[in-house]
Amino acid sequence: MSADPHNPRTDRAGLAGTAFALARTRxxxxxxxxxxxxxxxxxxxxxxxxxxxxxxxxxxxxxxxALGARGVxxxxxxxxxxxxxxxxxxxxxLVERDARPGDAIVLAPPWAERARAILPSxxxxxxxAAGEDLYGVRRxxxxxxxxxxxxSYAPELALLARGALSDAPQRLGAIAVTRHALHAPALPxxxxxxxxxxxxxxxxxAPCAAAAGGFRCAGxxxxxxxxxxxxxxxxxxxxxxxxGAAGPLHVAFPGVPLGRAVRIHAGAAAxxxxxxxxxxxxxxGAEIGAADVALAxxxxxxxxxxxxxxxxxxxxxxxxxxxxxxxxxLDAAVLP
Amino acid sequence: MTARxxxxxxRALAAAAALATFVVLASLAGGPGVSRDEGRIVAAAIGDxxxxxxxxxxxxxxxxxVAAAGHAxxxxxxxxxxxxxxxxxxxxxALASALLALLGHAAAGGAGALLSLGLFWLAxxxxxxxxxxxxxxAAAALAxxVVWAWRRAxxxxxxxxxxxxxxxxxxxxxxxxxxxAWTLAVALALHAASAPRLRxxxxxxxxxxxxxxxxxxxxxxxxxxxxxxxxxxxxxxRAPGAPRGLAPLATAALTVPAGLxxxxxxxxxxxxxxxxRAARAPGxxxxxxxxxxxxxxxxxxLAAAAAxxxxxxxxxxxxxxLPFLALxxxxxxxxxxxxxxxxxxxALTASVALLALYPGLRAAVHAFxxxxxxxxxxxxxxxxxxxxxxPRQDGGEASAAAAAAVSAHAVPGARIWWPRAxxxxxxxxxxxxxxxxxxxxxxxxxTADVVVVPLDGGGADRDDEYRAWAALRTARPEAGIYLDxxxxxxxxxxxGAWR
Numbered sequence: 092m093s094a095d096p097h098n099p100r101t102d103r104a105g106l107a108g109t110a111f112a113l114a115r116t117r118x119x120x121x122x123x124x125x126x127x128x129x130x131x132x133x134x135x136x137x138x139x140x141x142x143x144x145x146x147x148x149x150x151x152x153x154x155x156x157a158l159g160a161r162g163v164x165x166x167x168x169x170x171x172x173x174x175x176x177x178x179x180x181x182x183x184x185l186v187e188r189d190a191r192p193g194d195a196i197v198l199a200p201p202w203a204e205r206a207r208a209i210l211p212s213x214x215x216x217x218x219x220a221a222g223e224d225l226y227g228v229r230r231x232x233x234x235x236x237x238x239x240x241x242x243s244y245a246p247e248l249a250l251l252a253r254g255a256l257s258d259a260p261q262r263l264g265a266i267a268v269t270r271h272a273l274h275a276p277a278l279p280x281x282x283x284x285x286x287x288x289x290x291x292x293x294x295x296x297a298p299c300a301a302a303a304g305g306f307r308c309a310g311x312x313x314x315x316x317x318x319x320x321x322x323x324x325x326x327x328x329x330x331x332x333x334x335g336a337a338g339p340l341h342v343a344f345p346g347v348p349l350g351r352a353v354r355i356h357a358g359a360a361a362x363x364x365x366x367x368x369x370x371x372x373x374x375x376g377a378e379i380g381a382a383d384v385a386l387a388x389x390x391x392x393x394x395x396x397x398x399x400x401x402x403x404x405x406x407x408x409x410x411x412x413x414x415x416x417x418x419x420x421l422d423a424a425v426l427p
Numbered sequence: 428m429t430a431r432x433x434x435x436x437x438r439a440l441a442a443a444a445a446l447a448t449f450v451v452l453a454s455l456a457g458g459p460g461v462s463r464d465e466g467r468i469v470a471a472a473i474g475d476x477x478x479x480x481x482x483x484x485x486x487x488x489x490x491x492x493v494a495a496a497g498h499a500x501x502x503x504x505x506x507x508x509x510x511x512x513x514x515x516x517x518x519x520x521a522l523a524s525a526l527l528a529l530l531g532h533a534a535a536g537g538a539g540a541l542l543s544l545g546l547f548w549l550a551x552x553x554x555x556x557x558x559x560x561x562x563x564x565a566a567a568a569l570a571x572x573v574v575w576a577w578r579r580a581x582x583x584x585x586x587x588x589x590x591x592x593x594x595x596x597x598x599x600x601x602x603x604x605x606x607x608a609w610t611l612a613v614a615l616a617l618h619a620a621s622a623p624r625l626r627x628x629x630x631x632x633x634x635x636x637x638x639x640x641x642x643x644x645x646x647x648x649x650x651x652x653x654x655x656x657x658x659x660x661x662x663x664x665r666a667p668g669a670p671r672g673l674a675p676l677a678t679a680a681l682t683v684p685a686g687l688x689x690x691x692x693x694x695x696x697x698x699x700x701x702x703x704r705a706a707r708a709p710g711x712x713x714x715x716x717x718x719x720x721x722x723x724x725x726x727x728x729l730a731a732a733a734a735x736x737x738x739x740x741x742x743x744x745x746x747x748x749l750p751f752l753a754l755x756x757x758x759x760x761x762x763x764x765x766x767x768x769x770x771x772x773x774a775l776t777a778s779v780a781l782l783a784l785y786p787g788l789r790a791a792v793h794a795f796x797x798x799x800x801x802x803x804x805x806x807x808x809x810x811x812x813x814x815x816x817x818p819r820q821d822g823g824e825a826s827a828a829a830a831a832a833v834s835a836h837a838v839p840g841a842r843i844w845w846p847r848a849x850x851x852x853x854x855x856x857x858x859x860x861x862x863x864x865x866x867x868x869x870x871x872x873x874t875a876d877v878v879v880v881p882l883d884g885g886g887a888d889r890d891d892e893y894r895a896w897a898a899l900r901t902a903r904p905e906a907g908i909y910l911d912x913x914x915x916x917x918x919x920x921x922x923g924a925w926r
Contacts, residue, residue, distance in 0.1 A: 144766055151693045154693075155690055159779070159781075159785065162684050162782075162787075162804050169810065215902070241807050241812075243814070315897075318893040320889050320893050325893040
């Protein structure tokens, strides 16, 4: 069948078909020639291939040279991926301008701790792990070095998992700053370690003497407001050391405003204590809860007090442990 | 003597390498801070072990005696105390260089000697070990010396008996530095058993090592005589908490620049290949025997590290293997260049060597004086290693780098607390004038005005630092020591104590 010469559509199809056939012929010939050339080249290269020993030698030297070249390029690249003095200064200016009470910073990677020196007015959060209580924090500044070796998005994901609303990230050279407003900030009515100065402490029934930051008891036992390493995280807490005393150690905090619950954490300071430890919680002399805490991590213990919400009571913590238990880190917060 | 003539004369080259090494190490030795492990050694050397941390297990005494000898000579010559205490390490480094040059020359000529020196010293941790008084570099030097004497005892035309006796004495000294070096005796026994012609000559030097080594160890360390079996078992056993298995080897591998690591691995594989080839071509046997000796001597410290017997873990544990791996690597590079492009062997070797060695040189210069904080590009440098949770230093030595800031900014009469640092380190800083004389040492954060906290990393707790936050009522560092933005030490100060 041939194209109708009076029909423009069949005429166009005929021209296109001719052009396609011509192109196919030429491209096909070119491709066949190129494939033949490549095949011949590979065959020639294969025929002239080095002996296995020489090939291994070339491979060995090429590996050293390639790794060496990568090493030569590595150090300047690391320097350019890390923040400069100017980047840190820009971060300081930004945070000083926009920071509010209730703000905290999180560092990614966590070793980027120069930020703590640069931003003294904003506390640094050491952990965003699920279940971690971020007492008093309403907004988190994520200070990230996204090009640094070992950078991970884990803190960002942890914040998103908490339902935080995030602003767009701001880039300050090698630093990326993102603000996250926490969906449900934990704002305790009272953090009992901060009330240690008003507390009464007894060990085995004998009163302990007030001392700097806490109380000293007979035999060297002490309860002081401190910050201790529990599981690699700095924990503001009451540092409790029985130092051979059999206990119990009794700490009473008068005039504490109560809410729906009292949440207590206990852990081994610097991994030098081993449990279990029995913690009893009382209100005005009446026991309202008790638990044996294993000291693995920073174990929580929560005692519900909804009936007492809005009232003021003396909250009592009683600690019973083996005399050689080691240093403990104990915190307690009243949840609204 | 021209440079070409020097390179072609092994003894002259060895002497030149030793002299150059001693000058470089002695001139740089004042820089690095004193780690906790080194602190125990220098405290024993200067007879003041007040407050020194107890070792995880009993430690042999020779490192302290080497440091004491260096101190006696150096202090008389007017050197600073820290530099004088490390003169012994510089001397041991010179010995290592001389032996590397001799063995490298014997294996692959002048180029082999030069390349061996580069492949060993430009591993940044090897250079750092030469700048401090820990026993690791001295152990590497004496392991080389034992192998050199053993080789002479088996192969020399004359003087074999004297060489065998020397091997035994050197092995005893080596044990008095690091007890995990007993694995070298196993390596030498395996070498002796590997070929009939070696088996015939091996009994005498092997007996010298098996009997003379322990005898000298007991002579140098009389403490063992009190209850030999139990005390030796305690000193030989695994250090509590020491890593074992592949972990210490992988950690050590991440401290070596990748180019050097490839050269070491290629050298080991080349030695194994030559050994198999020698089984078919008897003419290659002597050289293959040499390679096997170096390979076994390299494997011995690696085995001790994998078993958790070596002190220090990671890079320090495997350091005595590095000179042997450097020798094997140099030989492999030269053989590969010869096979790859015979007409341009020299140029090819020089090019590859330059690419392999430069990253290590740059890393060592960049990190000085905190050389124990360097990590290779495989780990991502110091930042990558910190992200992986690897140790940031050997043990508190970065505190010394903060001394200048403390002297410049602490108020007169301020009391400084140095947690996690060797007590001897603070005393030496004051003795050497690197710390103002009016500054006192505090016993705890509650009585301190300024706290200098090293950050060891590697999972070590930071309880001392956090206690300092509470005691000084601040979590803001006034100064910091950083390597590629990774903090190695922080300085905190009470309000009004920092100008």
